[in-house]
Amino acid sequence: MGLNTPRVFVPNFNRKVSGVTATVRRLVPLQSKQIELVVFGDQVADLPSVQSRWRALYGVLRSNDTVVWHARRNTEMLLGVVLRWIKGDKLRLLFTSAAQRNHSAYTRWLIRQMDKIVAPCHASASYIPYREVEVIHHGVDLAEFHYTPRSPSASLTIAQVGRVRAQKGTDVLVDAVLPLLQQNTQLRLKLVGLITPEHQVFADEQRKKIESAGVETQVDWVDGLAWSELKALYASADLLVACPRNEGFGLTPLEAMASGAPVVVSEAGAFADMVDDGVHGRIVPIEDVSALREAIGWMLDDDARRAACAERAYERVQRQFDVEVEALRLVEVYRQLLDVN
Numbered sequence: 636m637g638l639n640t641p642r643v644f645v646p647n648f649n650r651k652v653s654g655v656t657a658t659v660r661r662l663v664p665l666q667s668k669q670i671e672l673v674v675f676g677d678q679v680a681d682l683p684s685v686q687s688r689w690r691a692l693y694g695v696l697r698s699n700d701t702v703v704w705h706a707r708r709n710t711e712m713l714l715g716v717v718l719r720w721i722k723g724d725k726l727r728l729l730f731t732s733a734a735q736r737n738h739s740a741y742t743r744w745l746i747r748q749m750d751k752i753v754a755p756c757h758a759s760a761s762y763i764p765y766r767e768v769e770v771i772h773h774g775v776d777l778a779e780f781h782y783t784p785r786s787p788s789a790s791l792t793i794a795q796v797g798r799v800r801a802q803k804g805t806d807v808l809v810d811a812v813l814p815l816l817q818q819n820t821q822l823r824l825k826l827v828g829l830i831t832p833e834h835q836v837f838a839d840e841q842r843k844k845i846e847s848a849g850v851e852t853q854v855d856w857v858d859g860l861a862w863s864e865l866k867a868l869y870a871s872a873d874l875l876v877a878c879p880r881n882e883g884f885g886l887t888p889l890e891a892m893a894s895g896a897p898v899v900v901s902e903a904g905a906f907a908d909m910v911d912d913g914v915h916g917r918i919v920p921i922e923d924v925s926a927l928r929e930a931i932g933w934m935l936d937d938d939a940r941r942a943a944c945a946e947r948a949y950e951r952v953q954r955q956f957d958v959e960v961e962a963l964r965l966v967e968v969y970r971q972l973l974d975v976n
Contacts, residue, residue, distance in 0.1 A: 643703045643969050644695055646711045647676035654883055655707045655733070658773060665962035670969055696722055703972050705729045705965075712745040719748075727751075727972040732768070733759050733883045735904070750972060753965070755884045756905030771965060772908060773884050774958035780893035782949050783870040787938040790821040793931065794872040794896075796865070796887045797879070799826060799841070800834040804878035804901060804922070809841045811878075811927040815935070816850040822935070827857045827868065869894035873941070874934050879903045880921055888916075889956050892948035897941050899930045909956070915948040 647659050656678045663674045667684040674682050675691040704715040719726040730749040735758050752768045754760040760768040797803045830838045845854050875891035875898045882904030898916040900906040912918045917930035934941050
């Protein structure tokens with residue numbers, strides 16, 4: 636199948652840089668090498684195959700060939716439905732559903748209009764029991780990360796990467812790790828993430844707990860890191876903890892696993908697809924402070940165990956969470972919808 640074949644249209648209708656936008660930005664450069672693809676909307680001006688909104692919409696309507704409309708949001712699904720009322724069955728509708736919540740009646744109606752549904756993890760797929768859903772995991776660019784075995788050390792660093800807020804479970808991590816910091820003065824905690832004004836009170840509450848425990852010198856607050864600095868953190872941290880209360884997918888554990896850092900995660904997002912408990916790291920119930928503390932201690936108490944988990948985690952990322960595999964599987968879905976051999 637060459638590049639002069641029926642086209643795929645990928646809208647991105649969100650002015651903010653969201654997780655969905657990040658997914659589009661990762662995939663489009665890879666997919667555009669495999670199939671003729673147009674991306675348009677917000678935050679995509681620098682990508683290959685980009686067009687203006689009006690030119691892209693005109694292209695959908697004027698094409699005599701079957702085309703695919705790949706939506707990831709309700710607004711994008713709705714416009715796809717409207718375009719199909721005009722264009723007919725030659726417009727094939729695909730929706731990627733990452734949400735992990737009960738959908739509204741409106742969203743369920745939109746989903747029923749789609750020709751095919753994909754989801755990035757089994758948890759997201761479980762919220763659409765009325766349609767067949769294909770799970771295609773998000774992936775990371777393995778060329779961006781380097782597996783770095785850790786040397787045994789008395790000084791260990793726990794890292795959390797993500798905005799400081801209740802949704803990310805920063806308070807759960809702080810409550811879990813404070814006794815461990817008190818027991819081991821060489822243990823450090825790095826909290827890497829932006830604190831936005833609406834979550835400043837929450838962040839201040841966590842600082843007060845840390846100060847009251849007398850371990851403030853063992854905790855580093857980092858508002859943000861450049862991409863090169865973040866990769867260096869992944870390559871040096873002894874353990875990454877991601878314990879959100881809810882999560883659409885969550886790439887930070889995969890980025891850490893690709894860098895040789897073992898992980899402790901909650902059951903939110905796609906983490907249950909990434910981690911088998913005790914094999915690639917630990918996975919604990921959401922908001923369970925005691926279980927999280929036990930899992931972190933289990934990982935930190937044994938250098939050999941931690942190294943074995945890190946190696947197996949890296950192998951899993953290579954097998955199942957490579958962004959190139961994600962891109963190719965989506966291209967296969969496009970071709971199925973286009974009915975091109």
